[in-house]
Amino acid sequence: MNLTDWWEALSLLQKVYWLIASVSTLIFVILLGLMFIGGDSEGVDFDHDGDVSLAHADSIDLFSLKSILAFLMFFGWSGLAAISLGMKFWWFSLGISFVIGFIMMFFTAWVIMLLYSLQQDGTMKINKAVGLTGEVYISIPPKMQGQGKVEILLNGSYKTLDAVTRESQEIKINSMVQVIDVEGDTLVVILSV
Numbered sequence: 797m798n799l800t801d802w803w804e805a806l807s808l809l810q811k812v813y814w815l816i817a818s819v820s821t822l823i824f825v826i827l828l829g830l831m832f833i834g835g836d837s838e839g840v841d842f843d844h845d846g847d848v849s850l851a852h853a854d855s856i857d858l859f860s861l862k863s864i865l866a867f868l869m870f871f872g873w874s875g876l877a878a879i880s881l882g883m884k885f886w887w888f889s890l891g892i893s894f895v896i897g898f899i900m901m902f903f904t905a906w907v908i909m910l911l912y913s914l915q916q917d918g919t920m921k922i923n924k925a926v927g928l929t930g931e932v933y934i935s936i937p938p939k940m941q942g943q944g945k946v947e948i949l950l951n952g953s954y955k956t957l958d959a960v961t962r963e964s965q966e967i968k969i970n971s972m973v974q975v976i977d978v979e980g981d982t983l984v985v986i987l988s989v
Contacts, residue, residue, distance in 0.1 A: 807879075809875070809879070809886050809889070809890070810876065810879055813871075813872045813873075813875040813876045813879070813893070814872070814876065815872075816868050816871060816872035816875075817868075817869060817871075817872025817873045817875075817876060818872070819868075820865050820868035820869045820872060821869050821872075821873075823865060824862075824865045824866075824869060827861070827862070827865070857905055857908070857909070858901060858902065858905045860905060860908060862904055862905075862908060863901045863902075863904045863905040863908070864901070866897075866900045866901050866903070866904035867897040867898065867900060867901035868897070869900070870893075870896050870897045870899075870900040870901075871893045871894065871896070871897035872893070874892055874893050874896040874897065875889050875890065875892070875893035878892045878893065920950065920951055920955065921951065922950070922957070922978050922981060922983075923978050924950060924951065925948060925950050925957070925975045925978060925983055926975050926976065926977065926978060927974070927975065928948055928949070928950065928974070928975050929948075929972055929973065929974045929975075929988050930946040930947055930948030930949070930972070930973055930975070930983075930985075931946065931947050931948075931970060931971070931972055931973075932944060932945070932946055932947075932959075932967050932968065932969050932970060932971045932972075932973055933945040933946060933947045933956055933969070934969065935966055935967060935968050935969050936959050936960060936961045936966065936967040936973075936985065937960075937961075937966055938961065938963055938964050938965050938966050938967075939961075939962065939963070939964060940960050940961070940962060942960070943958045943959065943960055943982065944958075944959050944960075944961075944967065945957065945958060945959060946958075946959040946973060946975075946983055946985060948975070948983070957981070957982075957983050958981065958982045958983065959973070959975075959982065959983040959984070959985045960979075960982055960983070960984055960985070961973075961984065961985050961986065962984065962986075963986060963987065967985070967987060971987060971988075972987070972988040973985035973986060973987055973988050974986055974987075974988040
């Protein structure tokens with residue numbers, strides 16, 4: 797039996813299942829290959845005056861490309877499996893296909909959400925330093941007359957940042973200070989008590 801005879805012997809529903817399953821699986825394999833070489837179809841950030849992200853780690857996106865492909869793949873393959881197992885009624889195999897497709901669509905969206913929640917933002921948010929204490933690394937001149945350096949634990953790692961003070965006395969090396977404000981990329985500190 798050649799491919800043409802095999803195709804002609806299939807029912808209309810089997811042909812639909814085969815087309816949906818094979819095309820969606822091919823697209824999925826292509827996307828998987830692109831993902832392994834560095835391409836990505838989701839989670840794209842666009843920068844403009846603000847920051848808009850298409851990837852949300854806190855919600856399930858059922859209508860992402862990967863979730864829709866999961867639905868189509870499992871819809872097609874489960875429909876073919878149902879017919880091969882001898883299900884006589886077309887509506888029963890269609891119902892099974894929809895149920896399994898939706899389950900896999902939800903499961904894929906859930907896994908993607910979990911994976912995005914593992915991402916970390918490595919951007920240092922200097923405003924989170926307000927209220928923290930640190931140690932003077934390079935002495936800080938009085939009355940905002942110059943900058944010194946402060947070593948501070950910020951976002952889980954030690955950073956050495958520029959610092960100024962409004963105090964009337966120089967703050968010496970190894971003194972403990974507290975951040976009271978941030979001006980640009982510079983910490984404003986006072987002696988810690």
